[in-house]
Amino acid sequence: MTYQHVRVPDGDKIALADGRLQVPDRPIVPFIEGDGTGPDIWRAAVRVMDAAVAMAYGGRRKIAWMEVFAGQKSKDRFDTWLPDETVEAFREFLVGIKGPLTTPIGGGIRSLNVALRQLLDLYVCLRPVRWFKGVPSPVKHPxxxxxxxxxxxxxxxYTGIEFEAGSEGAEKFLKMFREAFPKEFGKIRFPDTSGVGIKPxxxxxxxxxxxxxxxxxxxxxxxxxxxxxxxxxxxxxxxxxxxxxxxxxxxxxxxxxxxxxxxxxxxxxxxxxxxxxxxxxxxxxxxxxxxxxxxxxxxxxxxxxxxxxxxxxxxxxxxxxxxxxxxxxVGGIGIAPGGNINYVTGHAVFEATHGTAPKYANLDKVNPGSVILSGEMMLRYLGWTEAADLIVKGMDGAIAAKTVTYDFARLMEGAREVKCSEFGEAVIGGMDGKPPVTPALALARKRGASVSRQSSVSSRKATKKAAPKKAAKKKAGKRRK
Known part of the structure; x- marks a missing residue:
């Protein structure tokens, strides 16, 4: 397919043969960075995924990322919430990933997330839920x-077949229902003011x-x-x-x-x-x-x-x-991953499970864990289990070191609060077992060393000042004797 707004990178398509994914060493993977905090989260998450792949395969494998558009960014640029070519890109390249998307205001598409699932027939929403040691939890045994x-x-x-109370659609549906099923219609307590939905x-x-x-x-x-x-x-x-x-x-x-x-x-x-x-x-x-x-x-x-x-x-x-x-x-939806999969066709879109949190947009503040772990799910789906395991190891390491974003830091004793991007770096550092060192932590350590030096100098000065006083006290004591 020829794309109008999408630049296709150098790489190869993922394919499905005999019910199994055929994944090249440089697969083209479409991504939507998302709205609100989406860009911050994506920058952190993609670095983690790329680092895991590089570390696991030594340069032999690499993802060719291809940006496609949906949500507010698409609306601003192309005056459409979900371009047809975005859906076609996910259909053509089989496996993709996305950040959080805003819900369109007004008529048309009710939810971009639901629309993508239905258009691509992604009939499984896969949600693995587990606890990372150290993550704050409201229960005793997470x-x-x-x-x-x-x-x-x-x-x-979620098919979205419903009619607003008093609308023409509701009146027509209820009239048809009353004529065809009078006994069942009689169970509706207030038919004239009822909205109606269908559950297939x-x-x-x-x-x-x-x-x-x-x-x-x-x-x-x-x-x-x-x-x-x-x-x-x-x-x-x-x-x-x-x-x-x-x-x-x-x-x-x-x-x-x-x-x-x-x-x-x-x-x-x-x-x-x-x-x-x-x-x-x-x-x-x-x-x-x-x-x-x-x-x-x-x-x-x-x-x-x-x-x-x-x-x-x-x-x-x-x-x-x-x-x-x-x-x-186990820590909230900020760290909860998700994937939408059709196991028959091979199509899959992995995603953030949280909202766009627009008040935190461009602050480099929020937890990127949901997209990072959705990336881990995606790598595992591709069969790149070594890279996926490294991401889990990195998350374990960063959280165990209490190097976390504000949502966890405020609930963890002795935690070091870091930015969204810095948490991503901490995860990368945890992949090879090294203690995570982010720019903020390095600065904090530098300040700590400076404070220590100042304390040492002050201590020496205080000792020198105190020495004559001690000598004077001894002399005064001798005189009293």
Whole structure:
């Protein structure tokens, strides 16, 4: 494709062959730097990613970054929030990354993030949630949180099919609904002033999400997959999601999983003791437990016993709630990564999970951890695991040294607050085990040395001044005797 506003760098395309990514040594990767704090965060994050790749592969591999446009920057330059060529670039080059994007004001696109996911059919929102030692947390045992969320990205109420109360669309829809389903229409308490939304949940959409979650659990040696739903109330949408999930798990992965549906059947046929013994034997043989949980109960249990959850597969809205609630336990969304993936086509866009924070724009202040760790996810998705591991090591090192941005520094005793860019440098320093030294820290140390020298000089002067006084006191003492 010929691009009007995008400059394609020297490099090669990532391709998909036989269901596997074919990644060249110099892959072209589209990126959107983002709005608000996006440019600050991107500058820090891209340095970390480039350093990790260089350190891991000694110059043999390098990412060819290609800027594409969306959000406020695109609106200002091209008078459009999301140019067609941006979507086409992500489609052509398969894998990309983006910073936070503002929500357009007025009509048209409701969310640029949702639009990209739907246009590229990125049906999995992948959100790994774990704790880095030393990160401040509001819970007693954040180390127990190690959960990977597979959130369905294209269905549920996020399809945006809704009609404002009193609008022509609402009136037409409610009239049609009343005529076709009078009994169900009667359940609407105030129809004349009701807004209306539609919640589509399909078998195909549910199955491809759950299939991806179970495959991930198998490939990464996880212990369980939990379907989180509200099927006790929404039986034919969220309840169907649960039922389709169990059917798929047994039909496609029966030799690798044991489901709660199997347990229920054995209990009914042979009793609870036999069902418990069957489950115990299955898990001892290495099978993955596939279970389900009601959404509101899950929101309690991820606080009280998060170690009972491993991989979660859930619908769009539930996944939104769960992702942010879990992120709060391990440091907040400022350090939470995310990826939007279509495992069939290979397309993926990794992203910041937080907002644009415009009041901090261009202050070099905010935490770049979300995009840094989204970059780590991207590298791992490309199969560049050595570089991804270095980023994790660098994050561990920087946080362990308490070299952190303001959001963590204000909550950590003895922390050294650094800028966004300096935190990136600290992560790079932590990759090879060296203590992180940023410009601010170097200056602080220099000032500290200066203070020490001044203290030493002052101490010597004070000693000299004090010596005659001590001698005078001794003489006075002798006279008193």
């Amino acid at each position: 180390e127990k949180v190690d959960i990977v969320i597979f959130r369905e990205n294209t269905e549920d109420i 949940v399909s078998r195909e959409g549910s199955e491809r999400l759950i299939r991806a979650a179970i495959k991930y659990a198998i490939d990464n040696h996880r212990k369980s997959v939990t379907f989180v739903h509200k099927g006790n109330i929404m039986k034919f949408t969220e309840g169907a999601f649960r039922n389709w999930g169990y059917t798929l798990a047994e039909h496609e992965f029966g030799d690798k999983v044991y489901t709660w549906d199997e347990w229920e059947r054995t209990k009914k046929a042979s009793g609870e003791e036999a069902a418990n013994a069957e489950q115990k034997a299955a898990l001892a043989s290495g099978k993955i437990l596939v279970k389900d949980a009601i959404a509101d109960i899950t929101l309690q249990q991820i606080l009280t016993r998060p170690d009972e959850f491993d991989v979660i597969a859930t619908m769009n809205l539930n996944g939104d709630y769960l992702s942010d609630a879990l992120a709060a336990q």
